[in-house]
Amino acid sequence: xxxxxxxxKELSGNLSLLYVEDNDGLRANMLKLLGKIFxxxxxxxDGEDGFGTFLQVKPQIVITDLNMPNLDGFGMxxxxxxxxxxxxxxxxxxxxxxxELYKAxxxxxxRFLHKPAKVPELVDAISDAVLSIQEEENRLxxxxxxxxxxxxxxxxxxxxxxxxFILSNQRFLDFFxxxxxxxxxxxxxxxxxxxxxxxxxxxxxxxxxxQKTLQANPNKLFHAKIKNSKGLLHHFIVKSRNIPEKExxxxxxxxxxxxxNLISLFDGNTIxxxxxxxxxxxxxxxxxxxxxxxxxxxxxxxxxxxxxVNPAEIAAITEDEVVLKTANPQLKIVGLTNxxxxxxxxxxxxxxxxxxxxxxxxxxxxxINEMSFTSRSSVDRKFIRLEPDKEHSCMLFHKSIQFSGNxxxxxxxxxxxxxxxxSMLPGMKTGELVKISIRLPLSxxxxxxxxxxxxxxxxxxAESFYMVMxxxxxxxxxxxxxxxxANRQMALIREFKKMDIA
Numbered sequence: 001x002x003x004x005x006x007x008x009k010e011l012s013g014n015l016s017l018l019y020v021e022d023n024d025g026l027r028a029n030m031l032k033l034l035g036k037i038f039x040x041x042x043x044x045x046d047g048e049d050g051f052g053t054f055l056q057v058k059p060q061i062v063i064t065d066l067n068m069p070n071l072d073g074f075g076m077x078x079x080x081x082x083x084x085x086x087x088x089x090x091x092x093x094x095x096x097x098x099x100e101l102y103k104a105x106x107x108x109x110x111r112f113l114h115k116p117a118k119v120p121e122l123v124d125a126i127s128d129a130v131l132s133i134q135e136e137e138n139r140l141x142x143x144x145x146x147x148x149x150x151x152x153x154x155x156x157x158x159x160x161x162x163x164x165f166i167l168s169n170q171r172f173l174d175f176f177x178x179x180x181x182x183x184x185x186x187x188x189x190x191x192x193x194x195x196x197x198x199x200x201x202x203x204x205x206x207x208x209x210x211q212k213t214l215q216a217n218p219n220k221l222f223h224a225k226i227k228n229s230k231g232l233l234h235h236f237i238v239k240s241r242n243i244p245e246k247e248x249x250x251x252x253x254x255x256x257x258x259x260x261n262l263i264s265l266f267d268g269n270t271i272x273x274x275x276x277x278x279x280x281x282x283x284x285x286x287x288x289x290x291x292x293x294x295x296x297x298x299x300x301x302x303x304x305x306x307x308x309v310n311p312a313e314i315a316a317i318t319e320d321e322v323v324l325k326t327a328n329p330q331l332k333i334v335g336l337t338n339x340x341x342x343x344x345x346x347x348x349x350x351x352x353x354x355x356x357x358x359x360x361x362x363x364x365x366x367x368i369n370e371m372s373f374t375s376r377s378s379v380d381r382k383f384i385r386l387e388p389d390k391e392h393s394c395m396l397f398h399k400s401i402q403f404s405g406n407x408x409x410x411x412x413x414x415x416x417x418x419x420x421x422x423s424m425l426p427g428m429k430t431g432e433l434v435k436i437s438i439r440l441p442l443s444x445x446x447x448x449x450x451x452x453x454x455x456x457x458x459x460x461x462a463e464s465f466y467m468v469m470x471x472x473x474x475x476x477x478x479x480x481x482x483x484x485x486a487n488r489q490m491a492l493i494r495e496f497k498k499m500d501i502a
Contacts, residue, residue, distance in 0.1 A: 001120055004127040005037045011130050016040040016057055020050035020064040020076065021092075026116075034063075037123060047071030051079050061129050063090045063122075065115070066100065077107050086136065088129035092117055141243055142167045145251045156236075156254040161246075163211050165191070172254075177229035195238075196225045200266050200348065202238060214240035215250050221295050221346050224254070225263065235263045237289055237346065255293070260285055265348040279372040286346050287314055287322050297344045299326055299366075301333040305386035305411045306492040308333045312342075312366075321357065321369035332499060334366055335359040341374070349373040383413040386488050389441050397435040398425050409438070410466065414481050417453065418468045430455050434469065440484050447480045449473065 017038050021027040022045055034041045042057060044050035048070040054062065062080060066073035077089055088110040093100060104112050110132070111125040142159045156172040158165055165181050178184040188194060191211070192204040202222035204210045214222065222238045236254040243249040265282065290297060291314040301308045312326035324342075334340050334356055342351040352374040357367040388409050396403040396419065403425055410418040417436065432455045440447045453469035473481060 001123055004123055008037050008123075008127050008130050009039065011134050012038055012040075015061065015130065015133065016042060016059040017061040017063065017126070018042045018044065018050060018053055018057070018059040020044045020047065020062065020068070020073070022046050022065065022068040030063075033119065033122075037126065047073060047076035051076050054080055054083075058084065059087075060133050061088045061090070061126065063092060063126075066091060066093045066095070074103060074107065077104075077109065081108050086133075088132060090122075090125050090129065137246075138166055138249075141246055141249065142251070145241060145243055154255065156256070158252050160211060160250055160252065162248040163191075163209070175226075175228050175234075194226055196227065196233070198223075198225045198263070198266065201225055214238065214252060215242065218242045218250070219295065221290065221293055221344075223263075223266070223346070226254075233263075234258045235260075237293065239293055239295075253293075255289070257289065262286075262348075276372050280370075283347075283351055283371050283373070284317060284319075284322065286344070287317055290314055290344060290346055291317060295344070295346075297324070297342050299324065299330050299334070300341045300343060300350075301330065301337060301339070303333050303336070303496050304492055305384070306489060306496060307381075307384070308496075315365060321367055322371075324366045324368070325364050326366060328361070328364065329496075331359055331361055331364060331366065333496075335361070336499075340366075340368075342371075347373075349375055383415055384485055384489065385411040385413040385416070385418070386485055386492065387411050388488065389491075391441045393439045394419060395437040396421070396425075397437070398428060398432070400435075412438075412481075412485070414478055414485065415472065416456070416468060416470050418466060420464050420466055422464050424458075424460075424465050428455065428458070428467075430458060436469065436471070440481075442480075442484055442487065447484055449477050449481065451477070 017034065017040065019027070019030055019034060019041060020043070021030060024045075027043055027045070031041060031043055042053055042059060044053045046068040047064075050062070050064060051071065053059075062077075064073045064076065073091065073093075077091075080087055080089065085108060089108070090111045090113065091104055091109050092113050092115045094115045101112055110129055113121055113125060138159065138161075145159070156175055157169040158172055159167040165184065168181055168184075173180065173184070176184055176188065178187055192209045195201070195203040195210045197203045200223065202210050202213060202224045210224070218240050220239070224236045224238045226234055226236060228234060234256055235258045236256055238255075239253050241251045241253070243251065262282065262285065287297075296311045296313055299310055299312050308329055310327040310330040312324040312330070314322060315325045316323040330340075338356050340353050340356065342353065350373070351371050353368045353371050355370045357369045359366050388411075392409055394407045394409050394417075396407050403421065406422045408420045410420050412418075417438070419436075434453055434455060436451060436453050438447075438449045440449075451471045451473055453471040455467060456470050457466075457468040459466040
């Protein structure tokens with residue numbers, strides 16, 4: 001009985017109980033008893049008083065006598081059930097004639113107890129009423145939330161409360177071949193191990209379970225790998241939707257994408273072997289998954305090194321192209337560069353669009369039909385790389401000899417520099433050590449930096465060469481360069497905002 005009382009106390013925090021009894025002594029004694037097992041107890045002396053209290057408070061549970069002055073118990077119950085048919089009414093009666101019992105059933109009474117009721121019987125009745133209310137509440141929440149999940153009829157859907165599975169749809173039960181969640185709990189007691197480890201997928205780690213990760217990231221899409229009852233591996237896209245009205249509750253949807261054969265894209269260098277045509281087909285598939293889950297992608301671009309990132313929604317998808325709707329700043333830069341990269345938690349790699357079909361400023365849309373995966377992306381840049389002011393100078397020294405050709409800084413960070421030169425130094429190759437001298441304008445006084453650098457990459461163009469070099473500056477020079485880059489970033493932001501791109 002103690003366990004049931006503890007359960008009542010745990011689940012009835014937001015519930016109230018009304019006790020109606022015309023006998024003053026019985027009412028006082030029952031109030032003491034009910035106060036030990038229920039936090040919010042109201043009392044009334046007769047049916048009329050009881051219905052008045054019900055109108056004011058709307059208690060979920062009502063315990064009442066039948067023979068009372070002014071308005072008897074049946075009269076009050078009839079009024080209550082007409083107003084709130086989900087109320088749980090427990091009748092206490094000294095009479096147990098069949099006629100009274102039939103009338104109670106007809107009115108929808110939850111439980112009929114012979115008076116005086118034994119304490120265990122009363123506790124059982126209240127416990128059953130609380131559990132019934134909880135189950136109805138969960139079912140209502142589940143029903144309302146499931147309607148908001150896109151394409152839910154093709155998904156496994158479950159509701160969890162603080163990590164416990166409390167409701168599911170039939171597809172979930174069919175996948176694991178169980179009749180109900182009680183059977184599921186017995187067959188799969190280690191829920192933390194349901195999602196199997198896989199690179200870039202969702203699964204439990206020593207620091208967090210997969211359920212906690214999902215609840216901490218509502219509406220974010222995750223990949224997951226799960227075995228069904230026959231031991232066959234399935235690939236899912238998983239999303240959590242928190243329920244604001246019920247803390248700790250959330251609805252999880254599992255969209256089965258196994259037939260698309262996408263799981264191998266997350267293994268090793270599979271993507272590098274893809275053709276552009278294969279890449280495009282795969283990307284369009286991922287885009288459809290994102291659209292069906294009402295999720296977003298992010299568009300990344302750069303204006304003279306200044307990062308421009310905006311969310312975008314997928315407005316339409318055909319067999320050949322994707323229409324994205326995004327903010328004006330991104331439309332401006334895409335219109336200027338005719339280039340962009342796209343990221344999403346669903347993509348195994350960043351998507352690069354080297355050519356954009358069209359940009360519509362009025363409709364705020366971008367249409368792309370050329371897209372492929374890229375393993376080397378500026379999306380994950382650790383350091384800001386900016387194009388410097390035109391009033392800069394740079395000198396390059398190789399084996400103590402100054403390069404006599406033209407040198408222009410393409411972009412600059414606190415750990416690297418990219419320069420353009422009109423001819424290549426004899427014998428220059430990656431890994432060599434060179435010396436560079438940089439002079440940059442600053443409002444207070446110009447910055448001068450002289451440092452050794454390692455050649456990281458050399459790219460040959462039609463009329464020039466690009467060289468990327470890495471360096472490590474002394475603290476004073478590094479702080480000065482950071483100050484310059486911060487000022488340059490603000491200047492580029494102002495410049496970009498003033499741009500008028502048709």
